[in-house]
Every structure is written in C-alpha cells, then in structure tokens.
Amino acid sequence: MAQTLRPPLIAGNWKMNPATADEAETLAKDVMAGVGPAADVHVAIAPAFVHLQRIDLVLDGSPIGLAAQNMHWMPSGAYTGEISAAMLQDAGCTHVILGHSERRHGLGETDADVNRKLHAALAAKLIPIVCVGETRAEREADHTRDVVATQLEGSLAGLEADLAPGVVIAYEPVWAIGTGLNATPEQAQEVHAFIRAKLSERLGAATAARVVVLYGGSVKPDNALELLGQADVDGALVGGASLKAADFLAIIAAARTAAAHKRGAAR
Ligand code: 13P
DSSP: OOOOOOOOEEEEEOTTOOSSHHHHHHHHHHHHHHHTTOOSSEEEEEOOGGGHHHHHHHTTTOSOEEEESOOOSSSSSSOTTOOOHHHHHHTTOSEEEESOHHHHHHHOOOHHHHHHHHHHHHHTTOEEEEEEOOOHHHHHTTOHHHHHHHHHHHHTTTOOTTTGGGOEEEEOOGGGTTTSOOOOHHHHHHHHHHHHHHHHHHHOHHHHTTOOEEEESSOOHHHHHHHHTSTTOOEEEESGGGGSHHHHHHHHHHHHHHHHHHHHHHO
16 A cells, blocks of 8 residues: 655643743744744644643744644533533634653543543544553563553554544653653564554554654654654654754754655655
C-alpha cells in the first residue's frame, strides 16, 4: 500500500510552567512570531489551565492550536477542582492531552479514566492527544509492547473507526521524559510501528495509516530531525524544549524538513 502522508504535529506541553500569565503570553507570542501563517506543520501549545483564555486571545488569527493538559470526563457538576471539555472548548482549546505519564504515575490516572476522557473530548470536538509509554523497569523487563498494547486497548476502548483519525497518540517512554535520555530513533520507530500495527488490528489498515503518532521524551533541536525522520514518527510532544521559543521553533523546522524528505521518498 502507498505510504499515507500524515501532517506533522509538534505540540508543546508547558506542564506547570511558566509561573505568570505575562511570561506565558511572551512565550506564546515568540512562538507565534516564528511560526507565522504557515500551516504545513501543525503546531499546538499546552499552557496551564489558568493561562488558556489569555493565550487564546494571543493566538487569535494564528494557525497554532491550543491544548489543555488534562480534563474531567463529566460534563458538569460537583467535581471540585476539575475542568470539563465544554469549559476547554469555551476557553478556545482545540486539543487536550490525556493520560500523560505524570498523571498516570504521579496521580494514579488509569486507562479507564483516560478512556472516559477520550469519549468526552471527542463529543466536545476536541482533539485528544492520548499518551502511552513504559517505565524504565518495564522496558528492562522486556514488557514495552505489553504495556503499550494494554494502555492503547484500555484508553481507546469503544473508539469507532470513523472518529479514530481525529485522535492523536503520543508515545512517551517514561524513562525519556525530562531525563535528557531520548529513545533512539530506532527504539522510537519500533514502538511507533507496533502502535500502528495495533491500531490496524482494531480499526483497519487504512484508518491506522491516518492516525498521527507523536514521540515525546527529551526531544531537543539536536535530536529532532533524526527522530522525526522515522517512517511512523509523525511529530513530537515536547516538554522542556517547548519552554524556549528558539528551541521549539527549531524542532518545528526539523519537522518541516523531515516531512519534505518523507514526501520525496513517497514519490
Ligand atoms: P521532555 O521533553 O521535557 O522530556 O518532556 C516530554 C513530555 O513529557 C511531553 O509531554
């Protein structure tokens, strides 16, 4: 089958940074200035909840997407401290990160939770970015595939094939997050191909070929091109390097170069 060209996506997960809305606005403006009107590489940034509305105003007229870092699955009600999909929509969000390992491992989020959030996000027309990935101990025990398969199955339960191309998967090996120790391009490609094979089993090859799968974990300007050059690596979910506009823009530029190579190879 001919290779399906997926539009690259570079998403910046700002996590619990920066401390002030003013700093967040400056960072967003710097990213926006660098990206310009170009939409050949899809870009999204994920500020903290309290900064979303302000950044949405900053991004007015820009092709950059606005992502939340989490949400609750219930539409409204007595859920102290939680944020609904409708609230994110209203704040201008286009995307929402679900099941980040810092929530799975730090805060006990389960695949069932992620699955409920997935369906609520899709119902609200948000693009979910569903994170999966193994810990160091799981990789060393050779359990990477089992762990990723289980997380995928649980997180995507009940997902219909027609909605699947609107879901983004992010493979983020826990041992690579914030450690400076990225997966090698070969390690990333191997797991990405496995993820696509699993999606293919569940949704069919044509649908699986349309799902964007990001790599996350110590993506930096100096390793981005090699990682993004892999056939099944369609973009990146960037933590630390997304807090420096110049680094984030360099990763976006690498995605543009990698996409051009892939287009060339597909001809
Ligand atoms: P780092 O890029 O800082 O390793 O973080 C990756 C990540 O967790 C993105 O969601």
